[in-house]
Amino acid sequence: MIKVDNLSFSFPQKELFKNISFTLEEAQHCAFIGTNGNGKSTLIDILMDPDRYLFEGKLEIDPTCKIGHVSQFSQLDKTKETTVFEYIGEQFIKIQNEITSICMEMETSSDIESLLEKYQLALDAFDAIGGDDFESNMNKKLNLANLMKLKDLRVSDLSGGEFKLIQVMKEMLHRPDVMIMDEPDVFLDFDNLNALKNLINSHKGILLVVTHNRYLLNHCFNKVIHLEDMEIQEFDGRYLDYNFSLLQTKIELQEIAVAEKEESERNEKIINNLRVIATYNSEASRGRALKARVRFQERLEARRIKAPFVAIKQPDIRFGIENEIEDAVVVNVNNYSVTFDELLLDNVNFEIKSTDKVAIIGSNGTGKTTLLRDIFKNNKDSIEINADVKVAYLSQVQDEMLKDSNTIVEEFIDAGFATYDEVRSYLSNYGFEGEIVNQKIASLSGGEKNLLQLAKVSASNANVLLLDEPTSHLDTYTQIALEKAIVDYKGAIIMISHDFYTVVNGMDYVLIINDKTIRKMSMRKFRQMIYASHFDKDYLEAEQNKKSVEMKIELALKATDFERAKGLVDELEALIKLL
Incomplete structure (x- = not known):
């Protein structure tokens, strides 16, 4: 086609x-x-x-x-x-x-032939969309x-x-x-x-x-x-x-790369020895040997396998924290309500402690974003924020926190960075390198804008993060980097997300919107609820086993234990067949 x-x-x-x-x-x-x-x-x-x-x-x-x-x-x-x-x-x-209309016109018109032609065209169009x-x-x-x-x-x-x-x-x-x-x-x-x-x-x-x-x-x-x-x-x-084929390729390429590195290092030593000898022995044969070794080294470098689909660089997302708060309530919501055309939330009560990582879960249009925005604005009597709290906010409405007319560099200068070089150095961790930092924010993709928001949140060094759909538009590699940043973060996070994986991999518990109010649910019960609704009976266990084996493979590759990695790949293949 x-x-x-x-x-x-x-x-x-x-x-x-x-x-x-x-x-x-x-x-x-x-x-x-x-x-x-x-x-x-x-x-x-x-x-x-x-x-x-x-x-x-x-x-x-x-x-x-x-x-x-x-x-x-x-x-x-x-x-x-x-x-x-x-x-x-x-x-x-x-x-x-x-x-x-054509049928009604046929009853009175004398130009039946042209009407029949129109009628047939209309019937063909009707048939093309399965009209009957x-x-x-x-x-x-x-x-x-x-x-x-x-x-x-x-x-x-x-x-x-x-x-x-x-x-x-x-x-x-x-x-x-x-x-x-x-x-x-x-x-x-x-x-x-x-x-x-x-x-x-x-x-x-x-x-x-x-x-x-x-x-x-x-x-x-x-x-x-x-x-x-x-x-x-x-x-x-x-x-x-x-993904399994990429992992197999990754193991193979890393094994080849280690062998090539060792060969390259041996060859480099020979070249260095030949150069030392050449300083006191100027025989032509020595010079030819040195040139041959240099050419061989160049060929080694040229044949290095480039694998853009395997060696994909994840952004280095790290949520810093300037002022850690010891075991205290940082956000207290008491009898909160919100109404638009109808009552969305009523008598909502919960508290967030200084290291809690919490996902707010609910159907579209149930008031989640309004609640998070009200916590950020801190202008409701029903919401109390600890005096030592510094809040950073990521909005699902991206132009609420990013100015489209700014270049990327200007956005971060406005956010408090002192120099362009400081901005460039910082943003290189997030994959924004070279001339892209001079692009207007309006020209970026949705994923790039959300990644910029994450970079701004991280730079704030806040001790409470409010994240509204942070994974929206993000590629899977950045989603995984975000999950790691969430796990490593020492402060509190309140996150709205419909991404099951980010919730279960990073959150301590969830706040479920049900019947216009909110109730607390453990992560174990939340997993069971989602799996019962959306997955096959044994999917949870198979997926958890898969993740465990993948982590073992990653550790084996870090230790360059390729035989163990290959053995684990066979185990992983059997698990993938169950999913």
């Missing part, structure tokens, strides 16, 4: 792709992955509208191919009174009305996503997550040959994420989905396209199997 052949493209300030090639073919559900800022969304834009871009190489799209698209950022039109049924069925209703079964298919999609209750609601009354799912359904019901979605999972709660999984897995056509969500990656796709450092790698199989 779609073939990309040796495609290259760059912006004035950055080269994005260099001779990349891949294909999208029948029955492929493809995950499109890669670190933030590598150009995934740009590549999708090129696929959607190739005439807009000046690129090198070939892009072949079957002329009969119909492409559906769900964009990364979608805005709800609050002014329209359209119902969910009318929104999803917009094209269906339009064609249906057109057919009715359209409403039945729509009801099936709504039931699959457990959203049948929304059918007669106004679109303007939906939460952001519900609207995203409705967009996905609308595009799928148009029966595209290729469906392209750019991070459709961002901000979805657990139930809506599960609904998206069901919609993806039920779709019969080709799918290309940009996602960093580990739940979807592990459960939805039969092909992986990985964009990294201007190169593309294709893998036919599950994301779990792709």
Whole structure:
């Protein structure tokens, strides 16, 4: 359906792709992955509208191919009174009305021939979207996503997550040959994420989905396209199997690298000895031997294997803390309530101690963000903040904490850094190096903006962190780096997140929104609740065992014990087959 052949493209300030090639073919559900800022969304834009871009190489799209698209950022039109049924069925209703209008016109018009032609075109368009079964298919999609209750609601009354799912359904019901979605999972709660999984897995056509969500990656796709450092790698199989193949390659390359390093060091010693001898023995044979050894060393360096898909550098996220607070309550919420059009939260009571790491969990639109923002603003009588607390805040609305008109450097100068060199040195830990620091924040990807927010939070050295959807748009490598930073942090964290892995890997307990109030839940019970709702019976145990073996492999590689690492890989392969 779609073939990309040796495609290259760059912006004035950055080269994005260099001779990349891949294909999208029948029955492929493809995950499109890669670190933030590598150009995934740009590549999708090129696929959607190739005439807009000046690129090198070939892009072949079957002329009969119909492409559906769900964009990364979608805005709800609050002014329209359209119902969910009318929104999803917009094209269906339009064609249906057109057919009715043509039939009525036929009753009085003498120009039957042109009307018959219009009638046939309308019938063909109706058939192309499965018009006879359209409403039945729509009801099936709504039931699959457990959203049948929304059918007669106004679109303007939906939460952001519900609207995203409705967009996905609308595009799928148009029966595209290729469906392209750019991070459709961002901000979805657990139930809506599960609904998206069901919609993806039920779709019969080709799918290309940009996602960093580990739940979807592990459960939805039969092909992986990985964009990294201007190169593309294709893998036919599950994301779990792709990661396993990368781990095997990593072990192999590290073993080769250790052997090559030893050989290089031996050769360097020989070169140094030959140079010493050459200072007092000028025989031509000695000179030739020295030159031969130098050339051999150059060849050793040249053949070093470069593996952009294996050796991916994680950002070095570290949440510093200037003033640790010893075993005290840092945030006290007492009888807190919030109302918009309706009462969202009522009689909310909880306290956060100085080293608590807590996730606030609840469905979309239940008041979580408002609560976190109110804690940050500290202007409610129902919220009491310890006098020794310094708060840092990461907002899911990125331009709330970042100024789009600033360059990256200017943003951090405004945040209190003294010099440009200081900013550059600091941001290099987060992967912002070279000319990118002079780019406007408005030009960055969603993941790059969130990574900048994390860098600002870290630089604040605050002892209480308020993180609203910190993993949104972040690539999986940065998500893992964030989890490690959370575990190592010595202060308190209150985090809103729908990312199951970040919650269970970093939080001490959760605060669950239920029936307009909040109750505390242990991590053990939370795990059991999520696994009972969204995973197979034995998935939790298999995944925990997998993670344990992966950590053992990592330790074996650090110790360059390659035989042990290879033995553990066999054990890991057996576990992956259970997932």
